[in-house]
Amino acid sequence: MRAKITYFVTAAVLVVYFVLVGSRGVMLLKQGTALTVTFGVAVLILPVIGVWFLWMNTRFVNRANQLAAELEAEGGLPVDELVRTPGGRIDRDSADAVFAKRRAETEDSPGDWRCWFRLAVAYHDARDTPRARRAMQRAIALHDGRPVPN
Template sequence: MKTKLWVGGILLLFVLYIAMSFTQAMRFMRTGEPIAIAIGVAVFVIPALGVWILIREILFGLRTEKMGKILAELGELPEDLPRMPSGRFVREAADADFPIHKQDVEAHPESWKSWYRLALAYDASGDRKRARASMRTAVNFFVAEKNASTTSK
């Protein structure tokens, strides 16, 4: 809950920043000077790119949260691994658990559930880059499955 409040606060500040940036961009573009117009376009495009990235990341977070809840309700989340006092997973336990999830993905390459569990295994092993890539694959399969079930109704 605390994280969602922080995200909401940052999102509010970002919306304020975007509104101010777009106002300044319009001021630059209305001058009629070629250089000012170019600056105005840049001031408009760069925050617009930021908006796109922000929306993409928020959707990613919402979808991964939803997938986690579905797996928890089905009892299909992986067993919790032992942790060190710092809260990190014991590396040996994570490395021993990893092949199970890798084989699951190899057996079910289009299952978002398998990819989700593999992402958790990568994260537990400390490989954040591959964890995020695997979670993106899980999200893509989840959205495709959701769209297919919506279309078939």
């Protein structure tokens, strides 16, 4: 729940920022000189890119949450098997064992989105965000029957 609140607050702040930057871009365009129009267009590009990025990220999170809900309904959500130190850090040996188990599961069933979802969760738990995101993108694509990204 805390993550959702943080996400929505951050998104709201970004939207306010995009509106402020966009209004400055429009003001520059209204000046009408070659230099201010050029800067105005450049300034307006930033909110467009930001809105696109925010939209894509929100779609990704919503799709991942839908897969989690579907997997939970099936009783297939992964159990956190990682051993942690008293300070909360993940024990490297236990992480390696979990990753080996998840990778083997994924190699045995490369077309099963559930395996890729569980692998993504294992990467996320170990704070390996790039690999977690790629594995989740693959799970989403497999679930939706779309071509799988490499």
